[in-house]
Amino acid sequence: MGLKHSKQMAKEALAKKVMAATQTGLPICDRPYQVIAEQVGTTEDELLDIMQDMSSQGLIRRIGLVPNHYALGYRFNLMTVWDVDDSEILHLGQQVGQLNFVSHCYQRPRKAPDWNYNLFAMVHGRSEDDVAQQVETIQQLLGPACRDMAQLNSLKILKKTGLRIR
């Protein structure tokens, strides 16, 4: 095992360094990966390889431009929560997640009697009508498997810091 194991460890250590070096983003210059490679003590080729690996493993969700959706006019952002029949939540959750206006979709635990919603979907639109239409679409998709729902509008960001990588 020795060699293979230590190779794997070295890869993981490098991946962590790459994450730390790109936490605030990529530099904007002709060869940004070269700059990062120098920072983490590797070659540009090796950096491109490892970032490719990290993408296929899902460690990197995507690489690109991350818009502030408010600036693009998506001012209506709503957390919708649904009480969905437990026997149907897996396939219905999957379908809700595929809708092109849903940014995050999770199953979360109920906390009876205070909280009976087990499906969370964040939706985004440019107008109140857009969002109302989106809620309607989800409602129809869930059909009779959904017993209840609620809409939680965000009124204010109280805190927003990135999740830290140690």
Added chain:
Amino acid sequence: MCSHRTSSHQSTLQQQEVELTEFEKQLLNSYQGDFPLTPEPFQTIADALNTTSEKVQKTISDLLDKGVLTRFGPLYNIEKVDGVFSLCALKVPTQRFDEVAEQVNSYTEVAHNYQRDHEWNMWFVLAAESEQALEILFNDITELTGCPSLNLPKQTEFFVGLKFEA
């Protein structure tokens, strides 16, 4: 100079929609993911969009400065690296809202915190090293604030992503 790169605390949600040029829209719609992993990625984009690397670099840089982008680079799935996360909520009496927001925000383990228009009016993401540590933290916040609380770690992730059309 990228003063808008990260959102500041206590910012209100409403933000002006920014007028974009056709080229800016094209870049935004094509490269929210799939930023090339090539030695000269801006040149790769320039070739695809029939322009110059300089123009692509300048445009992305301007979009960051104008606050249209919050970030440019890889987006990580931090849960694959380390830590556990949970979405938590509090039911805060209106007259105590600011005080409780301050208490909750004082924890470095609290990443995002939003005020929402629901009886469960404060929603935040907790990050910790282990499930046990998260549980302790959650109980600590519950006790400190004295508010009814919900700890809703995800059970299934159906979707995280969404590209916003410019």
